[in-house]
Amino acid sequence: MTDLPHHGSSDHAAVLGARHNELRARYETFRAKGLRLDITRGKPSSEQLDLSAAMLSLPGRDDYLSADGWDCRNYFGSVQGLPEARALLSGLVGAPPERMIVAGNSSLALMHDAILWALVHGMPGGRPWRDVRFLCPVPGYDRHFAILEGLGIAMVPVPLTGAGPDMDAVERLVADPSVKGMWCVPKYSNPTAETYSAASVERLAKMKAAPDFRIFWDNAYAVHHLTDARPELANLLDACARHGNPDRAFVFASTSKITFGGGGLGMLATSKANLDWYLGHMTRRTIGPDKLNQLRHVRFFRDPDGIARHMEAQRRLLVPRFAAVYERFDALLGGTGTATWNRPDGGYFVNLDVMDGCATRVVALAKDLGIAMVPAGRTFPYGKDPRDRNLRIAPTCLAVEEVRAAAEGVALCVLLAASERIGKVD
């Protein structure tokens, strides 16, 4: 189950023992620095946030009318959000403005509410969900799993392949009508950074499933490029419509990792039937979203090109941080066989797979170094990584030199954990 062969000879054991002592010494030297580094969550750095500094004094005291002449300081209109905000952001969800909602500061809340309303009311035309299951491509986003766990919805892990989930497994599982939902982060997936292939999207749209089965397509990293690769993500809503399953998908996005963390705009797009269903329940919950924050975003970006330019500037800040991780991992872990990691084309994370059974130990060792990592297992439903090997590195928020130090510390922990493990195997 490990990436390393077993070693039986006592000579080899002596070599390993020496190696282990050397690693332990380097680890103690690092620990003596007394660093405090947090690589747990995908948070933007101060420099990224500074790029949106002008928003902090927008829209400005005399600027509060929408394009339609409504006073955004007051209650008015639909819960669907400002038309110009929807026009600005429709590219993030791949749907026309009339088929989307721009809401408050949390796209997670939009996902939560859709699932909760399905439990209580049923999806359009369906009965309330009872004893239902969700497919969860793994590794995935812990907050997606937490929503389901909180609501008592059973989670079925499905492995990711590098081009989306194992579609043979998905098609087999989804044939069971108790499977009512599936999480997807289809572009620069959290944490593997893979983008679902056109073939995966096509099969998701086409496969046989319960009429009230829904794909929760969290396109959180739609414009968060790190390289020039820019893989294209096929349009799931269009594919579902083409295959006669128009109501299969809810698409979500957010500007929280474009402008301000928790101060952005959450949004969703879906079919007409789903949209009417969602708006019907949403209208009972709230009079409407904060239109001033929507206007603020419209004034700041002006148009989708404004968002693209902004994300280019963010990319210039992020690339050296990711490079610092690769440099340290290459130098310390390259060729050791103790870990594999990716070089993402986008998103917020480096996905790190260590030797089987070592992830928990790596996190504990890192903690002693003053490096806060997300607990091992968090990228899996119920916090249980069956191989205890997957870790997620969030390098965005620290300064470049801090990222370099954190990556070095993590690499030392990976090596030390592997060394301990091999010692046990011997």
Add this chain to the structure above:
Amino acid sequence: MTDLPHHGSSDHAAVLGARHNELRARYETFRAKGLRLDITRGKPSSEQLDLSAAMLSLPGRDDYLSADGWDCRNYFGSVQGLPEARALLSGLVGAPPERMIVAGNSSLALMHDAILWALVHGMPGGRPWRDVRFLCPVPGYDRHFAILEGLGIAMVPVPLTGAGPDMDAVERLVADPSVKGMWCVPKYSNPTAETYSAASVERLAKMKAAPDFRIFWDNAYAVHHLTDARPELANLLDACARHGNPDRAFVFASTSKITFGGGGLGMLATSKANLDWYLGHMTRRTIGPDKLNQLRHVRFFRDPDGIARHMEAQRRLLVPRFAAVYERFDALLGGTGTATWNRPDGGYFVNLDVMDGCATRVVALAKDLGIAMVPAGRTFPYGKDPRDRNLRIAPTCLAVEEVRAAAEGVALCVLLAASERIGKVD
């Protein structure tokens, strides 16, 4: 059932007929003006919103750190909201900052979520609510009723008395353990403007009820004074704790009618057990509220005195609008016996009771005059006013002269509807 006696003589019929023809002529003259006036919803006027104009460029590009030194532009901390925002607003809910949540732009959403989570999870220590009922003091707030109707929760109307609900009825009804909730707008109630008496609050806190019965105390108009009367509202949370029912109440408030409609801050306060329960579910729904809008409010008001001064300025704008209603109603309806109305000490509405069976007709007649009123019955559960007499006038949003015109138009409709009705009686 009407406020007017029956009249049987043919002389009297002739007088009434002449009066009716005169009213009809005045009505047609009014209609010929082709006005378009909306008195449906409790919206602030532009002048009120202008008082908060400085907020539109706050917090300012270099101002984003919380008192604790956190960057409010980023994800951080608890879903409970900025400590300084809670300190600023705790007076609105009558609880210490550590026992409250300052959230997003909608207090209605906080109420909705508490009820929905009780249906799905149960209140702390209780089982999920099934086949439950809510007491609804009437007339009341249509959006409260809409939440319950949407969730299939049965509503039991209870009459208001001028000092809160009929407490004998409440105590009798709440003894049934299927009664799990009760709506209250305890200060300047929407629409009757009454403030619950200390005795009412005491009985609500003390009465016997199911352990998972909750009072939803929507203190929407806590600081919205119109006169110097300023009736004191007793602290329900304290009273519940004193009577051994510490978890009985959720208290809600909002700054949407203090700063910007739909651009303010919603909040709740409750017991420790309820708060932990709420935060537990909220944490799965969202990473946190928009802290920048919280910081914006903190910078704008600075302290509770800032809110009080702000509301004084709003009062100066509102008083002439309410006075215009009283002046026209006094002049046209006074002494006719066709209607009664209040002169609220606070809040956003004039409560108008017309002759039984006439409210629907008044709204229809007003519509023909170009005056948009909330449909009759909306202040009752299921939209059904058993006497078809209650109407809600929202004078805040129009200019004073427009309010005067709208009040005159409504008064004409009240008289005309009464005249039609009396004609039928004869």
